[in-house]
Amino acid sequence: MQSSTRKERTQFRQRQILDAAVAAFAEKGFYKTRVSEIARRAGVADGTIYLYFKSKDDILISLFEVRMEEVLQVIHEALLDCTDAEQRIHEFFRLYMSIIDRDPALAEVITIELRQSDKFIREYENPKFKELLRYLASIIGDGQREGIFRSEIDPRLTARAIFGALDEVTLAGLFAKRPLESSRMARSLSELFVQGLR
Amino acid sequence: MQSSTRKERTQFRQRQILDAAVAAFAEKGFYKTRVSEIARRAGVADGTIYLYFKSKDDILISLFEVRMEEVLQVIHEALLDCTDAEQRIHEFFRLYMSIIDRDPALAEVITIELRQSDKFIREYENPKFKELLRYLASIIGDGQREGIFRSEIDPRLTARAIFGALDEVTLAGLFAKRPLESSRMARSLSELFVQGLR
Amino acid sequence: MQSSTRKERTQFRQRQILDAAVAAFAEKGFYKTRVSEIARRAGVADGTIYLYFKSKDDILISLFEVRMEEVLQVIHEALLDCTDAEQRIHEFFRLYMSIIDRDPALAEVITIELRQSDKFIREYENPKFKELLRYLASIIGDGQREGIFRSEIDPRLTARAIFGALDEVTLAGLFAKRPLESSRMARSLSELFVQGLR
Amino acid sequence: MQSSTRKERTQFRQRQILDAAVAAFAEKGFYKTRVSEIARRAGVADGTIYLYFKSKDDILISLFEVRMEEVLQVIHEALLDCTDAEQRIHEFFRLYMSIIDRDPALAEVITIELRQSDKFIREYENPKFKELLRYLASIIGDGQREGIFRSEIDPRLTARAIFGALDEVTLAGLFAKRPLESSRMARSLSELFVQGLR
DNA sequence: GATGAATGAGAATTCATTCAT
DNA sequence: CATGAATGAATTCTCATTCAT
Numbered sequence: 001m002q003s004s005t006r007k008e009r010t011q012f013r014q015r016q017i018l019d020a021a022v023a024a025f026a027e028k029g030f031y032k033t034r035v036s037e038i039a040r041r042a043g044v045a046d047g048t049i050y051l052y053f054k055s056k057d058d059i060l061i062s063l064f065e066v067r068m069e070e071v072l073q074v075i076h077e078a079l080l081d082c083t084d085a086e087q088r089i090h091e092f093f094r095l096y097m098s099i100i101d102r103d104p105a106l107a108e109v110i111t112i113e114l115r116q117s118d119k120f121i122r123e124y125e126n127p128k129f130k131e132l133l134r135y136l137a138s139i140i141g142d143g144q145r146e147g148i149f150r151s152e153i154d155p156r157l158t159a160r161a162i163f164g165a166l167d168e169v170t171l172a173g174l175f176a177k178r179p180l181e182s183s184r185m186a187r188s189l190s191e192l193f194v195q196g197l198r
Numbered sequence: 199m200q201s202s203t204r205k206e207r208t209q210f211r212q213r214q215i216l217d218a219a220v221a222a223f224a225e226k227g228f229y230k231t232r233v234s235e236i237a238r239r240a241g242v243a244d245g246t247i248y249l250y251f252k253s254k255d256d257i258l259i260s261l262f263e264v265r266m267e268e269v270l271q272v273i274h275e276a277l278l279d280c281t282d283a284e285q286r287i288h289e290f291f292r293l294y295m296s297i298i299d300r301d302p303a304l305a306e307v308i309t310i311e312l313r314q315s316d317k318f319i320r321e322y323e324n325p326k327f328k329e330l331l332r333y334l335a336s337i338i339g340d341g342q343r344e345g346i347f348r349s350e351i352d353p354r355l356t357a358r359a360i361f362g363a364l365d366e367v368t369l370a371g372l373f374a375k376r377p378l379e380s381s382r383m384a385r386s387l388s389e390l391f392v393q394g395l396r
Numbered sequence: 397m398q399s400s401t402r403k404e405r406t407q408f409r410q411r412q413i414l415d416a417a418v419a420a421f422a423e424k425g426f427y428k429t430r431v432s433e434i435a436r437r438a439g440v441a442d443g444t445i446y447l448y449f450k451s452k453d454d455i456l457i458s459l460f461e462v463r464m465e466e467v468l469q470v471i472h473e474a475l476l477d478c479t480d481a482e483q484r485i486h487e488f489f490r491l492y493m494s495i496i497d498r499d500p501a502l503a504e505v506i507t508i509e510l511r512q513s514d515k516f517i518r519e520y521e522n523p524k525f526k527e528l529l530r531y532l533a534s535i536i537g538d539g540q541r542e543g544i545f546r547s548e549i550d551p552r553l554t555a556r557a558i559f560g561a562l563d564e565v566t567l568a569g570l571f572a573k574r575p576l577e578s579s580r581m582a583r584s585l586s587e588l589f590v591q592g593l594r
Numbered sequence: 595m596q597s598s599t600r601k602e603r604t605q606f607r608q609r610q611i612l613d614a615a616v617a618a619f620a621e622k623g624f625y626k627t628r629v630s631e632i633a634r635r636a637g638v639a640d641g642t643i644y645l646y647f648k649s650k651d652d653i654l655i656s657l658f659e660v661r662m663e664e665v666l667q668v669i670h671e672a673l674l675d676c677t678d679a680e681q682r683i684h685e686f687f688r689l690y691m692s693i694i695d696r697d698p699a700l701a702e703v704i705t706i707e708l709r710q711s712d713k714f715i716r717e718y719e720n721p722k723f724k725e726l727l728r729y730l731a732s733i734i735g736d737g738q739r740e741g742i743f744r745s746e747i748d749p750r751l752t753a754r755a756i757f758g759a760l761d762e763v764t765l766a767g768l769f770a771k772r773p774l775e776s777s778r779m780a781r782s783l784s785e786l787f788v789q790g791l792r
Numbered sequence: 793g794a795t796g797a798a799t800g801a802g803a804a805t806t807c808a809t810t811c812a813t
Numbered sequence: 814c815a816t817g818a819a820t821g822a823a824t825t826c827t828c829a830t831t832c833a834t
Contacts, residue, residue: 009814031229035808036817045816047810056808115313154386157367161387164366165359172358188352189359196394207797233825243799248826405793427625431829432796441795443831452829511709550782553763557783560762561755568754584748585755592790603818629804639820644805 014052017042018066021059026105030060030113060113061124067106068128071099072135085143086194092139093166093190094183100170101182111171133159140197149197162193212250215240216264219257224303228258228311258311259322265304266326269297270333283341284392290337291364291388292381298368299380309369331357338395347395360391410448413438414462417455422501426456426509456509457520463502464524467495468531481539482590488535489562489586490579496566497578507567529555536593545593558589608646611636612660615653620699624654624707654707655718661700662722665693666729679737680788686733687760687784688777694764695776705765727753734791743791756787 020041024033035056039046053059075095082088100107136159143149169189173182218239222231233254237244251257273293280286298305334357341347367387371380400408416437420429431452435442449455471491478484496503532555539545565585569578614635618627629650633640647653669689676682694701730753737743763783767776 034806039817046808046818047816048814050809051814112313115310152386153390154383157383157386158390160366160370161363161390164362164364164369166362167366168362169355169358171362185352185355188350188355192351192356192359192394193390194394195396196390196392198393211797232823244825245800245827246798249797254825430827435796442797442829443795444793446830447793508709511706548782549786550779553779553782554786556762556766557759557786560758560760560765562758563762564758565751565754567758581748581751584746584751588747588752588755588787588790590790591792592786592788594789607818628802633821640804641806641821642819645818650804 010052013044013048014062015066017044017049017052018059018063021063022067022105022109025060025063025113026108060109063109064126065128067109068132071096072128072131074099076135079139084148085139085146086148088139088142089194089197090187090190092136093186093193096166097170097182097186100173107170107173111167133163136162143197153197158197165189165193208250211242211246212260213264215242215247215250215257216261219261220265220303220307223258223261223311224306228254258307261307262324263326265307266330269294270326270329272297274333277337282346283337283344284346286337286340287392287395288385288388290334291384291391294364295368295380295384298371305368305371309365331361334360341395351395356395363387363391406448409440409444410458411462413440413445413448414455414459417459418463418501418505421456421459421509422504426512456505459505460522461524463505464528467492468524468527470495472531475535480544481535481542482544484535484538485590485593486583486586488532489582489589492562493566493578493582496569503566503569507563529559532558539593549593554593561585561589604646607638607642608656609660611638611643611646611653612657615657616661616699616703619654619657619707620702624650624710654703657703658720659722661703662726665690666722666725668693670729673733678742679733679740680742682733682736683788683791684781684784686730687780687787690760691764691776691780694767701764701767705761727757730756737791747791752791759783759787 017038021033021038024038024041027033028037035049036046038059039049042049049059053062075092078095079088079091082091100110133156137155140149140153140155140158144151144153144155166189169185215236218241219231219236222236222239225231226235233247234244236257237247240247247257251260273290276293277286277289280289298308331354335353338347338351338353338356342349342351342353364387367383413434417429417434420434420437423429424433431445432442434455435445438445445455449458471488474491475484475487478487496506529552533551536545536549536551536554540547540549540551562585565581611632614637615627615632618632618635621627622631629643630640632653633643636643643653647656669686672689673682673685676685694704727750731749734743734747734749734752738745738747738749760783763779
């Protein structure tokens with residue numbers, strides 16, 4: 001089993017570093033986290049980081065992509081069982097908030113730290129985020145074709161609004177003292193949007 | 199006649215520096231803007247900045263407070279004429295987006311730069327933002343009392359969702375190539391929420 | 397009585413500032429004391445300081461000169477009554493240490509702060525200090541002429557040694573926890589030197 | 595063969611930096627010496643300094659400790675051959691002044707610069723200096739037990755006085771125009787103290 | 793004489809990144 | 814592949830001093 005291929009070992013190291021990074025970022029924030037701190041947590045030398053990532057910004061970007069990929073996967077699979085767009089909206093809210101709820105460090109990365117990397121905001125194309133938005137928009141489009149959502153609604157604009165709402169509510173949850181009943185909140189919000197979309 | 203001269207001059211200087219700062223932040227971002235650049239734009243010496251603000255972070259915080267105060271004022275006044283909560287929601291969206299639309303630099307500061315100051319996110323209480331949220335929540339509460347919004351809705355949670363939606367849509371607008379028809383978008387979004395709230 | 401001459405008012409202000417300075421220096425040290433702090437303690441504006449002193453260094457130098465002048469005066473007068481050089485040495489030690497003992501802030505200024513001003517050490521001629529040394533040397537010279545001190549002793553070298561001993565012992569006293577019995581110590585030290593000089 | 599290489603290299607670098615520092619401090623004084631100037635003289639980058647020392651203050655403190663350690667070593671060894679306390683006092687003066695005489699830069703550091711670092715005076719415990727004083731006091735104590743020094747003398751107080759005298763005389767020597775006959779002066783001073791101690 | 797707002801030179805330290813081993 | 818010592822660019826903030834009022 002040790003006879004791992006080069007690619008496997010590379011992926012293992014990358015994952016090792018990203019896990020160290022997400023923990024570090026969640027604790028101190030992107031700007032205040034030192035590359036050497038990530039290296040320490042990952043159990044590698046400072047220079048080793050640069051064998052797997054081009055820069056500190058690149059770590060954040062990769063982190064987002066890998067994690068968002070997973071989020072997308074989970075949501076995508078779960079929504080296969082849904083019979084209509086309305087149900088898919090409800091499920092989307094429920095899943096997104098439960099994922100964030102179980103992994104607060106990830107929440108930090110998505111809601112806050114992502115906006116702290118200049119490269120991320122100003123230069124990075126952010127394909128995974130676009131995919132998330134596209135997916136949300138497609139659900140709304142489906143609902144319109146199913147005749148349950150109003151046809152004059154702009155799916156892409158609304159997808160953005162939905163993500164913004166989720167993100168902001170999640171961010172608020174991060175700083176809330178007591179654990180928020182995320183599933184009840186998720187339902188409450190999805191009701192609001194579903195109702196609004198009808 | 200000398201009365202309030204000192205205070206006036208102080209306020210003038212502060213405004214002068216904040217105006218320089220908002221322009222600089224919008225152009226290069228908070229982290230990449232040098233204090234000396236703000237000083238240059240304001241036409242004062244570097245050290246003078248520190249007679250009016252404690253730190254670079256403090257400039258950002260003050261900037262937010264002063265500008266948000268103005269936004270709140272404008273919205274508050276305009277909404278006095280509204281007959282019911284539903285109209286107030288529509289007006290709120292319309293005004294917020296039109297203000298942002300006319301002052302993209304302000305948009306930058308609110309949507310992006312604010313999240314780039316560690317102090318802002320992790321330490322600052324952000325009273326003006328809280329006021330905005332409280333105000334939104336009060337509109338929803340009014341609507342519930344008026345019997346036009348569902349009573350099981352949580353006004354504070356929904357206020358946050360609304361701000362998140364507005365903020366995200368605004369952020370998207372910043373990077374959009376062609377000028378967005380903000381008033382149409384505002385109406386579209388407020389319809390969504392009003393419908394959802396009913 | 398208010399009809400003070402210009403010179404009197406000037407001297408009053410200077411004294412006022414020097415008193416503020418000695419207190420501030422003793423508390424925070426020369427380098428860490430801000431000119432504005434001295435102004436605050438003296439109850440004048442920052443700029444006013446510069447009407448009476450050329451620079452921060454100049455305050456320290458003037459402080460030393462004025463205070464050392466007083467010390468010299470006191471010692472000089474007291475030693476007029478002494479019958480021989482030996483007695484004068486004893487009296488010198490006793491007086492110097494008692495003066496320092498009663499005014500620890502002055503001690504700080506003489507023993508420590510004086511060495512912290514570059515100008516003081518490297519450029520300033522320090523006439524009052526020279527006078528103190530000359531005076532000490534003259535006592536030793538007198539003793540030699542009186543036939544009670546060895547003639548092969550170099551009065552100027554020994555004067556310096558005596559001041560160094562006094563200064564170091566005083567410095568140690570500043571950081572000592574319990575009040576040192578300065579008069580006993582003074583006698584003990586003067587015995588040492590008198591015996592050594594014989 | 596690799597053994598202790600890292601340690602050796604570290605010590606080499608530290609010595610390299612300290613040597614550069616002592617030269618720079620002697621020339622311009624502690625406060626006026628830039629860290630970048632020390633780096634330049636040591637032939638390393640500015641940042642490298644901070645891999646070996648915590649701060650500029652720390653350089654001064656380390657400098658004192660390393661050099662004082664050497665002084666203590668030399669004096670300690672040389673005094674092993676002395677038959678009695680009196681001889682040891684004479685030797686102590688002779689050696690101290692000859693060491694200082696041969697290395698004026700070291701003299702600067704000990705007599706002047708040390709008093710220019712706030713941390714040094716106000717916070718640093720200064721163990722090596724204490725060791726020097728303890729050693730001097732022990733010589734005096736020995737002399738008392740040998741019956742050649744008066745028993746009523748306080749060894750610690752006198753040790754301080756002796757160091758003060760030596761330090762002050764050394765300081766005077768630094769600013770003297772012509773080279774002082776340090777060995778004659780050392781003997782003259784040690785005679786003074788030995789005589790006084792008897 | 794007095795004020796105090798404004799100046800602006802000045803410097804220690806950090807830390808992402810590199811590269812010789 | 815991995816290391817970690819070395820780099821050096823980069824920037825906020827302080828504070829003695831000035832000078833218009």
